[in-house]
Amino acid sequence: MEKFLYLFRGGMDYTAASPEAMQANMQKWNQWMGKLMQDGIMQGGEPLQAASKKVAGKSKVVTDGPFAEAKEIVGGYLLINANDINHAVELSKGCPIFEMDGSVEVRPIQKMEM
Numbered sequence: 001m002e003k004f005l006y007l008f009r010g011g012m013d014y015t016a017a018s019p020e021a022m023q024a025n026m027q028k029w030n031q032w033m034g035k036l037m038q039d040g041i042m043q044g045g046e047p048l049q050a051a052s053k054k055v056a057g058k059s060k061v062v063t064d065g066p067f068a069e070a071k072e073i074v075g076g077y078l079l080i081n082a083n084d085i086n087h088a089v090e091l092s093k094g095c096p097i098f099e100m101d102g103s104v105e106v107r108p109i110q111k112m113e114m
Contacts, residue, residue, distance in 0.1 A: 001081040003043070003109035004088040008076045008095070011102030028096035036080065041091060045078030075102075079109075 012025050036042035050073065052065035082088035085108055092104040 002084060002088075004080050004082055004085065005107045005109060006045070006078040006080060006088075006092055006095075007074050007105040007107065008078075008097055009072055009074055009103045009105065011075060011097040011100040025096060025100070028099075032094050032096055033078070035094075036078070036091070041080050041082065043079040043081060045076065047076040048074060 012022070014022060017025070033042055033045070054063045054065055055061070056063070080088060080091065082091060085106060088106050088108075092106055095104050097104060
């Protein structure tokens, strides 16, 4: 098994959603992630807060965020195990973010030798 990172972009606008819609959406996420955990695929993950800072360049300039359109903001991540990148992509297709026109970026984790 190899490790992969799912980066979640876009999805539900929680500032405009009703409490019922938010609860229904969260229930779908819990079911999907629960299945990944039960199957030993999900290793961890967290939602991310909107507040952010970016440190960039040789002079280490600090800028307040968020830094992209709402549909491009990274809202969270999962660390998963899969056979290969195609398997990781197939597993991501069950994610509820697609119902809200969001996206999942699937990235292989580079093994580091120390």
